[in-house]
Amino acid sequence: MRTSKFLPLFVIVIGWFAICAHAQTASSRKTARANEAEVRQVLERWAKAFRARDLDGIMSVYAPGDAVIGYDLAPPLQYRGNAAYRKDYADFLAQYNGPIDFESRDVRIVAGEDVAFYHALERMRGTLKSGEKSDMWIRATSCLKKIHGRWLIVHDHLSVPADFETGKAAMDLKP
């Protein structure tokens, strides 16, 4: 029978598809782990630069141009674009003398193929230019995109809760 000649080839082709499908699943799982590790590295680079008050190092993990939208601790409601957010960081860092101590808790990183997010409680401690010590726990959320193969932050949201009874910002909360 003529078709019997093709049978081994059909088996090979079907086997090939099965191998490809399995490899794709395994590779997507591997990619997810690799992406999470890459995002973690980006955030570790940020933390290192932040502790050292290294503005260029900090900004190297943010997307260029208009992609960055930052909701920061202090007003205004939002910063639009890399340049505006850089200026905000510069103003913040200028308030401190020496390095800023940074630690994080309850960290979660979720990374897909090209979209990821991070959130954590973060403690920032340092000495202000006035000599006053500053020590505060905040909530931090960062959203990232893989742009031309590089994970970059396109959105930050940093805050302390608002006490609606007193109208005050709750700057002395501890996790």
Add this chain to the structure above:
Amino acid sequence: MRTSKFLPLFVIVIGWFAICAHAQTASSRKTARANEAEVRQVLERWAKAFRARDLDGIMSVYAPGDAVIGYDLAPPLQYRGNAAYRKDYADFLAQYNGPIDFESRDVRIVAGEDVAFYHALERMRGTLKSGEKSDMWIRATSCLKKIHGRWLIVHDHLSVPADFETGKAAMDLKP
């Protein structure tokens, strides 16, 4: 020549791979658009339920169990798990009489294969149980995961900025 018999089959197999590769690229672009549309629908469902103060409707867009971590407007620093966040929502909604007016501005939705995020400035207006009118612009970030084929929110971050000069929560900012 024996191999020439297989040539048409080889051409078909290679052609098949080419078609698959092309279809995959086109489908991943289509999937990205479809995912963004699905995430938008989730947030529209949330907004509709929120306006109607429909707690079950609100919670239907959140992941079950421990997956939800909420950073809300008021203390504490975080709510852990769906049940705790549901109680927080219930307490919030109980402060209002009648529907809550909701609008959003500067909305951005970024959706990958199975991870997505949303952020926007949101205005909430309503009448409190005390009779007092409440009208406030806040910053909102939501992070979503596609879980068993459904987009669900696993993280919220809601806040107003903190005025470090006065120590007050900046509840009267406008975009």
